Amino acid sequence: ITFLRSEYKAPAFTIQTVDLDIALNPSKTMVVNRMMIQRAAGQIGQSLVLHGEEQELISVRVNGEIVRGYELTPHSLTIHNLPDQFELSITSANIPEKNTSLMGLYVSNGNFFTQCEAEGFRKITYFLDRPDVMATYQVTLRAIKKDFPVLLSNGNLIKEEELPNGWHSAVWQDPFPKPSYLFALVAGKLQSIERTIKSQSGKDKLLQVWVEAKDLDKTEHAMDSLIASIKWDEQRFGLELDLDRFMIVAVGDFNMGAMENKGLNIFNTKFVLANPETASDVDYSNIESVVAHEYFHNWTGNRVTCRDWFQLSLKEGLTVFRDQEFSADQMGSASGKAVKRIEDVRLLRQVQFPEDAGPMAHPIRPDSYQEINNFYTVTVYEKGAEIIRMQQTLLGREGFRKGMDLYFKRHDGQAVTCDDFVSAMSDANQKDLTEFKRWYSQAGTPRVKVEESFAGNTYQVKLTQSCPATPGQDTKEPFHIPLLYKILGTESSSDSSKASNEQLFELTQTSQTITVEGLKQKPTLSINRNFSAPIVLDFEQSESDLLTLLRQDEDAFNRWEAAQKLFMRSILNGATLTSDLLNTLKEILLDGQLDPAFKDLIFTLPAESYLYEQVKVIDPQAIHQSRRKLRHQLAHHLQEAWLWAYEHHQTPGKFNPDAMSAGKRSLKNLALHMLSESGHAGAGDFALKQYENANNMTERYGALAVMVNFASAHAAKCLQHFHQTFQSDALVIDKWFALQATRQSDLSNPRSVLKDVLALRQHPDFSLKNPNRARSLIHAFCMNNPGAFHQPEAASYEFWAKHVIELNQINPQVAARLARGLDRWKQFAPNYQVHMKSALELIAKQDNLSSDVAEVIEKALNS
Ligand code: ARG
Ligand code: ZN
Numbered sequence: 001i002t003f004l005r006s007e008y009k010a011p012a013f014t015i016q017t018v019d020l021d022i023a024l025n026p027s028k029t030m031v032v033n034r035m036m037i038q039r040a041a042g043q044i045g046q047s048l049v050l051h052g053e054e055q056e057l058i059s060v061r062v063n064g065e066i067v068r069g070y071e072l073t074p075h076s077l078t079i080h081n082l083p084d085q086f087e088l089s090i091t092s093a094n095i096p097e098k099n100t101s102l103m104g105l106y107v108s109n110g111n112f113f114t115q116c117e118a119e120g121f122r123k124i125t126y127f128l129d130r131p132d133v134m135a136t137y138q139v140t141l142r143a144i145k146k147d148f149p150v151l152l153s154n155g156n157l158i159k160e161e162e163l164p165n166g167w168h169s170a171v172w173q174d175p176f177p178k179p180s181y182l183f184a185l186v187a188g189k190l191q192s193i194e195r196t197i198k199s200q201s202g203k204d205k206l207l208q209v210w211v212e213a214k215d216l217d218k219t220e221h222a223m224d225s226l227i228a229s230i231k232w233d234e235q236r237f238g239l240e241l242d243l244d245r246f247m248i249v250a251v252g253d254f255n256m257g258a259m260e261n262k263g264l265n266i267f268n269t270k271f272v273l274a275n276p277e278t279a280s281d282v283d284y285s286n287i288e289s290v291v292a293h294e295y296f297h298n299w300t301g302n303r304v305t306c307r308d309w310f311q312l313s314l315k316e317g318l319t320v321f322r323d324q325e326f327s328a329d330q331m332g333s334a335s336g337k338a339v340k341r342i343e344d345v346r347l348l349r350q351v352q353f354p355e356d357a358g359p360m361a362h363p364i365r366p367d368s369y370q371e372i373n374n375f376y377t378v379t380v381y382e383k384g385a386e387i388i389r390m391q392q393t394l395l396g397r398e399g400f401r402k403g404m405d406l407y408f409k410r411h412d413g414q415a416v417t418c419d420d421f422v423s424a425m426s427d428a429n430q431k432d433l434t435e436f437k438r439w440y441s442q443a444g445t446p447r448v449k450v451e452e453s454f455a456g457n458t459y460q461v462k463l464t465q466s467c468p469a470t471p472g473q474d475t476k477e478p479f480h481i482p483l484l485y486k487i488l489g490t491e492s493s494s495d496s497s498k499a500s501n502e503q504l505f506e507l508t509q510t511s512q513t514i515t516v517e518g519l520k521q522k523p524t525l526s527i528n529r530n531f532s533a534p535i536v537l538d539f540e541q542s543e544s545d546l547l548t549l550l551r552q553d554e555d556a557f558n559r560w561e562a563a564q565k566l567f568m569r570s571i572l573n574g575a576t577l578t579s580d581l582l583n584t585l586k587e588i589l590l591d592g593q594l595d596p597a598f599k600d601l602i603f604t605l606p607a608e609s610y611l612y613e614q615v616k617v618i619d620p621q622a623i624h625q626s627r628r629k630l631r632h633q634l635a636h637h638l639q640e641a642w643l644w645a646y647e648h649h650q651t652p653g654k655f656n657p658d659a660m661s662a663g664k665r666s667l668k669n670l671a672l673h674m675l676s677e678s679g680h681a682g683a684g685d686f687a688l689k690q691y692e693n694a695n696n697m698t699e700r701y702g703a704l705a706v707m708v709n710f711a712s713a714h715a716a717k718c719l720q721h722f723h724q725t726f727q728s729d730a731l732v733i734d735k736w737f738a739l740q741a742t743r744q745s746d747l748s749n750p751r752s753v754l755k756d757v758l759a760l761r762q763h764p765d766f767s768l769k770n771p772n773r774a775r776s777l778i779h780a781f782c783m784n785n786p787g788a789f790h791q792p793e794a795a796s797y798e799f800w801a802k803h804v805i806e807l808n809q810i811n812p813q814v815a816a817r818l819a820r821g822l823d824r825w826k827q828f829a830p831n832y833q834v835h836m837k838s839a840l841e842l843i844a845k846q847d848n849l850s851s852d853v854a855e856v857i858e859k860a861l862n863s
Contacts, residue, residue: 005310005367011128012046014038015135020125024143024187026097026107031055032089033125035135039084047080048088051119052126054104058091077126090126099123100769100810108253109212111188112148113266115259118309118372121180131179131306132415142169143187150210152186154178154262156244174262176242177413179305184261186210186249193219197227200234205241209272210249214728218273221284221657222248225291232292232326237404239299248272248291252730253770255813256376258290260297267294270731270772276655276696278732281662283697288330293323304408307415309372313364313440314418316376317384321392324385331659335595338530338556339663342601345531345557348386350607352378353445353536357613358823359863360856361443361470365418370855373813379443386534387439391422393482393504393532394436395429402428435508436480443470446479448507450539454522459487461514461525463507465535471859481507484529486555487516488548502529502555524548529555541565543578550584556598563602571606571626572614582637589641596649597663600670605631608786618828620790625747628787635677642678646671646686655696662698669702676710688714701735708743733765734776741780745788753788754796757781768807771814778803782821792831797822797839804843804853812850819843819856826863837861 019034037048053075060067060079063086071078079088099106104123105114114120122129138158141151145168151160155174162168192208193216199205207226209219226248233239243263254268271290274283300322301315324344328337355361355378362375364384369375392400403425410424418440426433449464463483467476483505505514516523524545528537549562566581577585588594588602605627612618635642649664649671672690675683683706691703691714704722707715719736726732737760746752760766760777768774782789782800789796800821807815825836843849843857 002368002370003372005308005365008308008310010040011130011133012040012043013048013128014040015128015133018127018135018137019140020137021140022142022185024096024112024141024148026112027095028093029096029105030058030091030093031125032091033127034087034089035127037082037086037088039082047078048082050077050079050090050126051075051122051129052077052092054099054123055092055094055125057126058093059089061089062086064089092125094123101812102253102255102771103813105185106253108251110147111186111190111251112143113186113249113251113253114184114261115255115266116183116261117181117259118376119181121183124183127180129180130308131181132308134177134179134305134413134415136177137172137174137183139172139174139183139185140169141172141185141187142167148187148189150186150188150190152184152210152247152249152264154182154184154264176262176303178262178302179415182260182262182302182305184259184264184266186251186264186266189213190249191216192247193223195223195227197230199230200240204244205230206245208245208247210247211269211272212250215250215269215273218275218278221274221279221287222267222272222291225288226295228288228330229292229295229326232329233296233299233322236325236329237299237322237401239408241298242303246295248294252772255771255811258294260294260301262298262302265294267291268772270734273731274657276657278697278726278729280696280698280701280735281657281665284657285327285662289323289327292326293319296322296326299408303413304411305415307417309369309375310366311417312372312375313380313384313387314416314421316381317364317386318388318421320381320385321388324389333595333659335556335598336659338560339595339597339601339659341530341557342560342598344382344385346601346604346607348378348382348534349610349613351609352383352534353613354609354824355379356383356443356445356470357468359471359826359859360820360823363441363443365440367441367472371816371851373852374816374855383534390439390482390533391425391433391436393484394433394480394506395425395431399429399431400425433480435478438477438479442467442476442479443473444468444476445534445536446476446481447536447538448481448483448528448533450525450527450537450541452522452525454519457517457519459516459519459523461527462511463505463513464511465507466510471863478508478510481533481535483507483527484532484555485514485525485527486529486553487523488526488553489521489523490516490519504532526553526555526558528558530557531561543581547580547584550588560598560601564606567630568606568611568614570630571611571623574626574629577630577633577637582633585634586638586641589638589645595660595663596667597659599645600663600667603634603670603674612786612824612827616827618824618832620786620828620832621750621792624787624790628744628747631674632677635674636679639675639678639680642671642674643680646675665696665698665702669698669706672702672706673709676706676712683710684712684714687712688718691718697732697735701739705739705743708739711746727765730770730772734772737763737766737773737776738780738784741777742785743788745785750788750791751795753781753785754791754799758799768803768810771811774807774811774814775817778807779818779821782818790828790832792829792835794835794838797835798842801839801842804857805846808846808850808853809848812852815850816852816856819853819860823856823860825860 015035017036021032023030096105097107103120139153151170153172158173159171190210191213192210195207248265250269250272252269258267296319300318328340406428407424444467446467451462453460486502546562553559611623649668651661687703687706694700804819822836
C-alpha cells in the first residue's frame with residue numbers, strides 16, 4: 001500500500017486519557033488499556049477504527065459492557081455504533097521475548113524496553129496510533145520484583161507497591177498530552193547515576209542515567225552532556241525542561257540511535273556508554289550530540305509534534321539543526337565550529353547527495369511512502385537540518401529566534417505541519433518564504449553553475465541553477481538559494497570598502513548575475529561560504545584561485561573545500577599533484593597555529609560514495625585505485641612533515657575528550673597511517689608502541705587499524721589481544737568486527753576482505769539478532785568499504801542479498817537499511833551492474849518480504 005500526504009484526514013475520534021495497566025512477563029504480557037474517547041465534531045455515524053498488530057485480543061468493553069460485534073483484521077479493530085463520548089477498555093496480550101523486530105515491547109538481555117516511533121505502539125495495544133491523537137497517560141507497571149526491580153515510564157512516579165507472590169508495581173503519570181509514539185516503558189535490573197540541577201527558573205530537576213550495573217562507570221559523559229544540553233537550550237532558545245524528572249536509559253539491542261520518549265529517553269548503548277579505555281573520541285562526540293538531540297526533542301517534537309508522518313522533518317530537521325548548533329558551540333573555538341560544519345557537510349555529501357540522486361530520492365517532506373520506517377533518512381534529517389539552517393541564514397540569528405518564539409507561542413501542545421513552521425518564521429520577520437518552501441516539496445540536489453568574467457574593471461559572476469529530475473518530479477521550479485560570498489583580492493579596487501565584506505546573495509531565479517565594478521584585476525571568488533546552501537557548485541575555478549583560497553580564505557569551510565576540489569580533480573583525472581599544491585599542503589601541515597582537527601580534515605580525501613556522484617558511469621575499482629594513488633602521493637611527498645606531525649601531537653597525561661585533544665589524536669593517527677603508506681621504516685614500530693602504550697581507545701584503535709590495513713607482522717597478534725582484552729564489552733567487540741570489515745583490500749588480492757568477512761560471520765561472537773553487531777560486520781563491509789565490496793563478480797553482491805533476506809526475517813528495519821546498499825546500481829559500469837541486478841532480483845523473488853525491504857528493492861529495480 002502507498003500512503004499519500006494529500007490524503008490526510010483528521011481523526012474521527014480523539015482520545016483524552018489513557019490508563020494502561022501492564023503485567024510484564026517475557027512469554028506473555030497482559031495489557032489493559034482504558035481510554036476516554038470522544039467523537040470529533042462533525043463525525044456522526046463513523047465507526048472507530050483502531051490500529052493493532054501482533055497481539056492477541058482478549059476483550060473489548062464500552063462503558064464497562066462487553067462488546068462482541070467488532071471487526072478484527074491483522075492490522076485493525078473496528079467498533080461500530082458508538083456514543084459521542086465513552087470509555088473504551090481493551091485487554092490484549094503480546095509475547096515480548098519473541099519480538100525480534102525491536103518495535104513495540106521487547107526483551108533485551110533479560111530486561112523490557114519499548115520503541116514506539118513511528119508505529120510500534122499498535123503492537124502493545126489497540127489505539128489510534130497516529131501523532132495527531134494526543135492524550136495524557138497514566139501507566140501501572142507490574143512485574144516479578146526479583147527479576148524486574150526497576151519499573152520506569154514517562155513522567156512522574158506516583159506510587160510503588162508490593163504485591164502478592166513476589167510481584168510489585170509502579171504507577172507513572174505524564175502531565176503533558178502526547179502522541180502514542182512517545183510512550184515508553186523500561187523494566188528490569190538496572191542501576192542509575194543521578195544528579196540534581198536547578199533549571200533557569202530555579203526549579204529542582206532530577207536527572208538519571210540508567211544502565212546495567214557493570215556499565216555504571218561509563219555514564220559520566222552522557223550525564224555531563226545532558227546537563228550541557230539543558231543549559232544550552234535555556235540560553236540559546238529560552239527553553240526550559242518542563243518535567244521534574246528526566247531519565248536516559250541504555251539498551252544493547254536497538255534499531256536506531258536513540259528515542260525521545262517524554263521524560264524517558266531510550267538510547268542505543270553506543271550513544272551512552274563511554275570511558276577512555278573503551279570509547280573513541282568520535283564516540284564521545286557522538287554521545288554528546290545524540291544526548292543533546294534527544295533532549296532538544298522535548299520541545300521540538302514533543303511539546304510541538306507532527307500532524308502526520310509526512311511532516312517528520314518538522315521535528316527531525318529542526319532538532320538535527322539544534323544539535324549541530326549545540327555541538328558547534330561546545331567546540332570552544334572558531335576553528336572548532338568550522339571543523340564541526342565540515343564534518344556535517346561531509347556526511348551530507350557522502351550519504352544524502354547519493355540518496356537525492358537515487359531511486360529513493362524524496363523531498364524532506366515526502367509526498368508518499370509505503371513504509372514510514374524507510375523515511376527516517378539522511379534527507380529528512382540532515383538535508384532537513386540544512387533547510388532550517390538556510391532559514392537562519394536568510395533571517396539572521398535574531399530573526400530566527402523570533403520565528404522560534406512565535407512557533408512555540410502558536411503551537412505549544414499541538415500536532416502541526418512544516419507549513420506551520422515556515423509561517424511562524426515568515427510572520428515573525430515579515431519575510432516572504434513562499435519560494436523558499438520549494439525546498440520542502442522538491443527532491444534532488446540543486447546545481448549552481450558559476451561563470452566568471454572580467455573585462456574593463458568589471459567583474460561579473462553569472463549564477464545559473466538547475467536541478468536533476470527525481471522519481472515523480474521531472475521538472476523543478478527554481479529554489480531560493482542563500483549564497484554567502486566574498487570577493488578576495490580587491491585591494492586594487494578604487495572603492496575598497498565595496499566588496500571586502502562577506503555578503504549574502506539570494507539566488508531565486510534560474511539565472512542571476514553579481515557585478516562588481518572598479519577592479520584593477522580579476523579577483524578570487526569565495527562562494528557558498530560555510531556551505532550556506534546544500535547544493536553542488538559547478539565552478540571550473542582555476543588551480544591558482546583554488547590555491548589562493550586554500551592559503552588565505554578566512555572562511556575555514558572554503559579553505560577546506562579548495563583542497564577537496566583539487567584532490568577531486570586529481571582523482572577523477574588521474575593527474576599528479578602540482579608542486580605548488582604540495583608545497584601549500586606541506587605548509588598547512590607544518591603550521592603550528594592551525595587547529596589539528598582542521599588539518600586532519602584537509603588531508604581526509606573525498607569519500608568514494610561522493611566521488612561516485614561526480615561521474616556518469618561508476619567504475620568503483622578505478623576510483624578506488626586512483627584515490628589510493630593520491631593518498632600515496634600525499635604520504636610520500638610529505639613524509640617528513642608527517643613524521644613531525646606524528647611526534648608533535650602527543651596528548652600526555654590523563655585522557656581528556658575535549659575538541660583540542662581529540663583533534664591532536666586524530667591528526668596523529670592520520671600521520672601514522674601516512675607514514676605507513678609512505679613506507680617509512682619506523683612506522684611499524686610506532687604502531688606497535690602506540691598500541692601497547694595507549695591509555696585510550698582512539699590511540700589503541702588507530703594503531704590497530706594501521707597494523708591491519710598495512711598487514712603488519714604484528715596485526716594478527718594485536719587483533720587477538722584486542723579481542724581478549726575487551727571480550728566482555730559488546731561495543732568494543734563491535735569495533736573489532738568493523739575494523740576488519742572495513743580494512744583496505746590488498747591490491748594483489750581484492751577478494752581477501754570478503755574472505756575474512758565470511759570467516760568472521762562464523763565467529764562465535766557474531767549474531768544477526770543484535771543490530772549493532774550485524775551492522776559492525778555486514779553493513780560495514782557492504783556499505784562502508786566500497787573498494788573491497790564492489791568487484792566485477794557475483795560473490796559480494798550475493799553475500800549482500802543473502803543477508804538482506806536473512807535479516808528480513810529477523811528485523812525488517814535493519815534489513816531495509818542494508819537493502820539500500822545497491823540503490824545506485826544503475827549508475828555502475830555494466831560488468832558490475834549485471835551482478836548487482838541478479839542480487840536485487842534474488843531478493844525481489846522471495847515471499848515474506850517485509851514492507852520495509854519490499855519498498856527499497858522495488859524502487860531500486862524500477863529505477
Ligand atoms: N526519533 C528518533 C530520533 O531521531 C528516531 C526514531 C526512529 N525509529 C524508527 N523506528 N524509525 O532520535
Ligand atoms: Zn530525532
